[in-house]
Amino acid sequence: MIRNARVRGNEFRVDIHLEGGIIAGIGAAVSHVTAEHVIDADGAVLLPGLHDHHMHLMAFAASLDSLQCGPPGVRTEADLVSALRVSNTAGDPGWVRGIGYHPGVAGDIDRDWLDRHIPERPVRIQHRGGRMWVLNSRALQALQVSHGNAPPGLERVDGRLTGRLYEGDIWLRSQLHSQRPELSTVSRRLARYGITGVTDTTPANGPDEWAYFHQSQVEGELLQRVRVMGTDAIQSCQENGLLTRGEFKVHLLESLLPDLDTLCDDIASAHAAGRSVAIHCVTLTELVFALHALEAAGVRSGDRIEHASVCPPDQLTAIHELGLRVVTQPHFIAERGDQYLTDVAAREQPWLYRAASFLTESVPLAAGSDAPFGDADPWQAMRAAVERRTAAGEVMGRAEALTPEQALRLFLSPPHSPGVGEFTLTAGSPADLCLLHSPWETVRHDLSCEQVRATWRGGELIYDSG
């Protein structure tokens, strides 16, 4: 039982009984209670558990053991070289796995660049966007690449491999026979943020990933409910209360756009199978292409645009008219804003990671961390949505700022309907809860994960700040 809590939308303090994984009762706080376990909220706010609408659980888990190769820790070529040197002298002769690389650090690095600085060990460094790896010669050797078996995404210039591998995650994993990373560390971190559910938006998710999520939940490693996007191969996977099938994920890449008809066919067949689609759009070209395809193929309720990173007025209107939803990453303004200020044309800057304009146009809007490509802390994302401040302190797109309440709601809509509807705490609903340390009037001025006191998923306490 949680007593003496404030629930949003309710003026008075309430007591909440949890039983059998659900909220069994909620009523005005009384002075005497008899229950086995009682937590006194002391007037602090009790929220529904937060849902991260866009993340990559396994990549997030793998990132914990990886070398950071981009800002803020690594900003210059010299920083990167010294980070690689340090990992080179580590006792383990195995792979160096680098992540978060941005060309602003040392340009378009390739195999030769890596060979100059770290020739002795196999190295793979992932570009910040997650679409490209750069491999050194040792890595190509370890992966046993030959002319016959090189995957299509491995770039060649004049017949020679440059070490750049595009869209090669599935091939990499099969060549490396890599173990899947354990999920308990990231899952516990998410619980500490008050997160009780995530949508895993990895396009390549198939039955193996589904089975791994299931096993991790059964073994208590993975505490959150997971909505799994992925290929059509998960169509027949068995759903349960913790694991549900999400949208068919389409990962557009501006430089490798599919045939428009092919994309339309993919959308139509997902719809025919009763699934909505989620289309990754970070560039304007990708967004325009996706909107054309959706217009031609038809929209199913629940179709969503991931990121909508650059959204000019015409496309914003089209998103509204087509009845699409948007899942955004407000924290990219805080994490990458200074880079955007130099890389993105001034004309496009007001259209970056818009938020208030979507709400004004009645476009359902929700948020996801995109971890490991963005920070997994939803409270930082909420703060960024309110402040729109870059790391260096510049304010970007002030007109797109949200109120703290709007920012919170980005994480409160149900997984199947981002931006539409809201979890509420009523009798009979799942006991997925996030108890804070203070009343909302305090929290709204201090959007921080330090405010999270305890988290329950299905009535089970999965985080307690103690």
Ligand SMILES: [Zn+2]
């Ligand atoms: Zn993503």
